[in-house]
Amino acid sequence: MPQDKVAQEDIQRRTAIDRSARFPVLFFITSAAAWLAVAVILGFVQQMKLHSPAFLDAPSLFFLNYGRSNPAFMSALVYGWAIQAGIGVVIWLMARLCRAEVKNPITLIVAGHFWNLGVLIGVLGILTGHGTSIEWLAFPKAVWPILCGAFSLIVIWLITMFHRRQDKEVYISVWYILGACFWFPWIFITANLFIHIFPGSAVAKAATNAWFMGSMIYLVLVPIGLACAYYLIPKIIGRPVHSAQLGYYGFWGLAVFGGWTGIQKFMGGPLPAWMPAVSGAAVIFILIPVFIIVVNQLKTVRGNQSAVNSSPALRFTLAGISFFIIYCVFSALSSFLAIGKFTQISLTSMGTQILVVYGFFSMTIFGAIYFMVPRLTGTEWPNLKRINSHFILSIYAMGTLLIMHYFGGVWQSGAYGKFDAPLENAVSAGKPYAIGASVAWAFIVLANLNFFLNLISILLRSGRREIVSKFVGHQESSG
Amino acid sequence: MSEQQENRDYDHKQSVRDCASIANHQTEENLKLQEGNESFPVWLLIVCVVILIVGGSYVGANSGGFEFSNNNKSGYEPSVPAGLSGLAPELSELEKYVKGGEAVYRAVCNGCHQATGAGQGQIPPLVESEWIINGTERFSQIVLNGIRGPITVKGASYGAQEMPAQKGVLNDKQIAQVMTYVRSKFGNVSDSVVTKEMVESARQKFGARPNQYTSRELSPEDAMLPGDQPEWLAPEEPEPSPEPAPEGESAQINSGSRTHASLNSKTT
Numbered sequence: 001m002p003q004d005k006v007a008q009e010d011i012q013r014r015t016a017i018d019r020s021a022r023f024p025v026l027f028f029i030t031s032a033a034a035w036l037a038v039a040v041i042l043g044f045v046q047q048m049k050l051h052s053p054a055f056l057d058a059p060s061l062f063f064l065n066y067g068r069s070n071p072a073f074m075s076a077l078v079y080g081w082a083i084q085a086g087i088g089v090v091i092w093l094m095a096r097l098c099r100a101e102v103k104n105p106i107t108l109i110v111a112g113h114f115w116n117l118g119v120l121i122g123v124l125g126i127l128t129g130h131g132t133s134i135e136w137l138a139f140p141k142a143v144w145p146i147l148c149g150a151f152s153l154i155v156i157w158l159i160t161m162f163h164r165r166q167d168k169e170v171y172i173s174v175w176y177i178l179g180a181c182f183w184f185p186w187i188f189i190t191a192n193l194f195i196h197i198f199p200g201s202a203v204a205k206a207a208t209n210a211w212f213m214g215s216m217i218y219l220v221l222v223p224i225g226l227a228c229a230y231y232l233i234p235k236i237i238g239r240p241v242h243s244a245q246l247g248y249y250g251f252w253g254l255a256v257f258g259g260w261t262g263i264q265k266f267m268g269g270p271l272p273a274w275m276p277a278v279s280g281a282a283v284i285f286i287l288i289p290v291f292i293i294v295v296n297q298l299k300t301v302r303g304n305q306s307a308v309n310s311s312p313a314l315r316f317t318l319a320g321i322s323f324f325i326i327y328c329v330f331s332a333l334s335s336f337l338a339i340g341k342f343t344q345i346s347l348t349s350m351g352t353q354i355l356v357v358y359g360f361f362s363m364t365i366f367g368a369i370y371f372m373v374p375r376l377t378g379t380e381w382p383n384l385k386r387i388n389s390h391f392i393l394s395i396y397a398m399g400t401l402l403i404m405h406y407f408g409g410v411w412q413s414g415a416y417g418k419f420d421a422p423l424e425n426a427v428s429a430g431k432p433y434a435i436g437a438s439v440a441w442a443f444i445v446l447a448n449l450n451f452f453l454n455l456i457s458i459l460l461r462s463g464r465r466e467i468v469s470k471f472v473g474h475q476e477s478s479g
Numbered sequence: 480m481s482e483q484q485e486n487r488d489y490d491h492k493q494s495v496r497d498c499a500s501i502a503n504h505q506t507e508e509n510l511k512l513q514e515g516n517e518s519f520p521v522w523l524l525i526v527c528v529v530i531l532i533v534g535g536s537y538v539g540a541n542s543g544g545f546e547f548s549n550n551n552k553s554g555y556e557p558s559v560p561a562g563l564s565g566l567a568p569e570l571s572e573l574e575k576y577v578k579g580g581e582a583v584y585r586a587v588c589n590g591c592h593q594a595t596g597a598g599q600g601q602i603p604p605l606v607e608s609e610w611i612i613n614g615t616e617r618f619s620q621i622v623l624n625g626i627r628g629p630i631t632v633k634g635a636s637y638g639a640q641e642m643p644a645q646k647g648v649l650n651d652k653q654i655a656q657v658m659t660y661v662r663s664k665f666g667n668v669s670d671s672v673v674t675k676e677m678v679e680s681a682r683q684k685f686g687a688r689p690n691q692y693t694s695r696e697l698s699p700e701d702a703m704l705p706g707d708q709p710e711w712l713a714p715e716e717p718e719p720s721p722e723p724a725p726e727g728e729s730a731q732i733n734s735g736s737r738t739h740a741s742l743n744s745k746t747t
Contacts, residue, residue, distance in 0.1 A: 097512070171512050234512050244514035246523075273543030273550050280541065284534035288527045295523055335537070419560065 013099065020101035021092050022376045024108035026459070028088030029369060031116050033455055035080025036362075038123070040448050042073035043354075044441040051434040063127040071138035072126040074353065078136060078216075079147065080119045082361050083184075084112075086224040087154055089368045090177050092376070093231055094158055097174050098165035104157065111153035118146035134195060134205075136213050144192045148185065155181045172247040176227035179255060183219040187212060187259075203270055207263050214262020214279065217356050218254065218286060225324070225364040226254075226293060229317050232371055233300050236314045237307055242299035246292050253289025257282045264335040265344060280335030283328075290328045297321060312387045316367030319395060323359030326402075327352065342413040343406075347430050347437075351405020358444070359398045366390070366451070373458060382457045386450040393447035400440035408433025573663065573672050580660025583653045587645065588661075596665040601639035603632040605665040612666040615658070615673055615704045617697035619681040622654055628693035646686050651678040677704040 046069040048055040056064055063069075095102050102108075122139030125131060131138040139147075158181050162174070191212035195205050234241050241247060260282030267276035301308065301318065308314050330352070334343045343349065370387060374380055381387060408430050415426035543549040551557070570578065585594070592598055596605035605611060610632060611618050623646040629638035645654065655678040662668040681704050 172514065173512075231512065240513035240515040242515050243517035243519070245519055246517070247514060249519070267541070270550055272547045273541060273552050274545045277538050277541035277543070277552070281534045281538040284530060284537055287530050291523065291526060291530075295520070299517070337541075 014096070017095050017099070017101050018092075018375050020103075020105070021095045024102060024105040024112070025088050025092045025372070025376060027109060027112050028084055028091065029373065030455070030459065031112065032081050032085035032088060033452060035076050035084060035116075035119065036448060037452060039073055039077035039081050040441075040445050042069050042076060044438070044445050046070040046073050047434065047438045047441045051431050051438065063129075067133075068127050068129065068131065071131050071133065071135075072123050074136065075126060075138050076119065076123050077357055079122065079139075080116075082221060082357055082365070084115060084119075085365045085369070086180075086221070086361075087112075087115075087151075089228055089365055089372065090158070090181070090224060091154075092372055093173055093227060093368075094161050094177055097167070097171050097231070098161055099167045100161060100164045102161075103164070104160075107153055107157050111150045111157070114146055114150035114153075118143050118150060121146070132196075134209050136216060137191060137195060137209065141196045144188070144196070148189060148192075151185060151188070155185065171230075172241065172244075172251065173227040173230045175251050176223040176230070179251070180220050180223040180227070183215070183223070183259075187215045187219060207266065207271055207275060210265045211262040211279075213353075214265075214283075215259050218258035218261050221356065221361045222254065222258070222324070225320060225361045228364050228368040229297055229321060232313055232317050232367055233297055236311050236371070237301060237304050239300065242296050246296040250289045250293035250296060253292065254286065257286040257289065261286065261331075264340070265349070267335070267337055267340055267344070280340075283335045284332045287328060287332050290325065294321060294325050312381075312384075312391065313367040313371035315391055316363050316370060319391070320360050320362075320364035320367065323355060323363060323398060327356045327360055330355075330406075341417070342410045344413070346409035346412040346416070347405050347433060348409025348413075351401060351409065351437075354401055354405070355398070358394075359402075363394065366394075369455075373455070377458055377461075379458055379461050381454055382461065383454055386454045390447050390450040390454075393443045393450070397440045397443035397447060400443065401437055404433045404436040404440060408437070573659065573669065576656050576659035576672050576674075577663050579653070580656035580658070581664075583649065583657040584660055587648060588657065591640075591642075596661070601637050603630065603635075603637040605661055607666060608632050609700070611658075611661055612668060613700045614698060614702045615662075615671075615677070616681065616702035617700070618658060618662075619654070619673070619678060619704055620685050620692055620697050622649075622658060623682060623685055624688050625691040626694065626697075627691045628695075630694040641691060644691060646682065651675050651682060654678045654682075673704065680705060 045056060045064055046066055049064065049066040049069060053066065091102070091108060118139075122143040125140035125143065126138055130140045132141060137144075158177065162178065191208055194200065194208045195212075199205055200208075230241065230247070261279055263271070263275045263278070264280035264283055265276075267280060269276070298321075301314075308318060334340045334348075334352075343352070370381065411433065412426055412430035415421065415429040416423075418425070541552045543552050543555075591602045592605050598604035603610075610621065610630075621642065623644065625642045625644040627638075627641040629636055631637075649657070652675045655673045655675045658673040658678070659671075662671065662673065
């Protein structure tokens, strides 16, 4: 049968691609998972320190105080885990979508080593007290050129891969991947230049930092996450993406509005009023592409409830999409001063960052990892229960964190607003919620323990024996 | 190879593939990703337009005319919330002197006279002492030059200890502050301020004395220091009677006692 033959060729092609991608992708995924372990432990510690500074308080553990563990946690989460895992998934997606085998994996490995070196120096630097205390740019000043150099190697590799593509059509995921790989260097270099090398006034630095965070979210994390979602959903469901037109508008809407966001964080602050106003409007306008994208993806899923229930990858992806829309709607609401005054400078701000980095981005990446790693190693996930508890605990933890950070933030900001009451009232108003968030962090640690155990055992198994699987195209199945 | 054999290495009942069994059992993965041709739904277009309108009006309302110098939205009037003046609370003249005097007292007088003003051993108490309540002139003499020899305070006699002169340690303002503080805290004189100017004139008159006073050498009990009394001290006597500078001892006593009388009439 010719159709079977096409399918068989397709499987073989895919298998060859997966084999060639195996080493670099698994390198990025495993080192990212190691950083995730560091990040969730530091995350739990910093959350405990927020309400009970006596937790783990010994002279030898001086580096765990809140002022160090908090930026170390956030930096390890964003640079060590999120971007690194993103790179790993992107390499595989790019190889699959360009239908070309990975060449020059050594470039990727070198870039990965330098990236990890940079993150390691950065996190240790923060813990030993050399951090810059700038949100998401807390690494010591010397680190960013290393990260930048490593990432540019990856960009060069991705562009080369794009040129070698065997498929004339450029799928929507590739747009997002190429977008993110150009946007990240632009955002990262600009922010570091204008904060570390040519610092303007303190106000300008703060505005640059706010813009950096907004753009990192909307132009780097969101595109990579959406690239995974656009790949996995149609792949697993087995039907085309609902509408090419919606995909087109969604992408360009994000590209147009994403770079304007962030500064709404400083509304009412000592900036020219138009800066937060423009950013706030961009966050509102960005709901347009977000709704378009989400409608497009949900319409692709529609009617396949059983698929969602049975596929871990799909479940993680859809949970990520749900947190994504919660994040975007919430950001848009917060850009109105009436709501924003409660969310600007309270517990909520940290909760929002965790929502987008863990709730949206990491969940989507987990989905991609659950889909990808068995195909790369030729082994099934050893324990399905662990996948389920990873999912359920993550959802519980994110739900609890959302409630704790948002309600706690509102409560705390209300107390901040009472100018005739002592500041201590505001601190103690947030305390019960901070304790609640610690419980959620314990859930996150547990959830990811399942993930690590699963990942370690799948990697070790695959090292021990080759298993003939349908993932690796095997000829006999053509019966 | 059968499914059974394939799954033989897995220690759980269900493989991931059984779960994700949707699409294409044979190849596990669907072939090629495609994009559909559905058109843009109208309701989504309407939602988008609504968002555009909301966002546009948001910029208009908050941008403050896109001027660099403007960090408020247009039409914003800075105002102070009810109950917040934005200023430190107003202190009366007396409160300011008392506040400064407390610091001076702690630094200089505390050691002997105690924070409570109770004195200790041969050091006489300040609390309700007639030497601080009555004449400010002799009080200033004691502070400026110190005192030695026998002295009777509240019926008890002291005198084994000397009080050193403070004129070299404290300036006029500090002496004025500490005198006001002691009179207000320990003497309950809450309506009289010993001003800096009064101490200035006292220093001119008594400051040249080389040694300490004895209690008999001090000015009489009702002699008050002349000087700029704050206006609020004598509201009942609007004529401040600015007496010319050359004034005799009697004139001083006179004006002093008059003020003192008026103070007494106010307190009673």
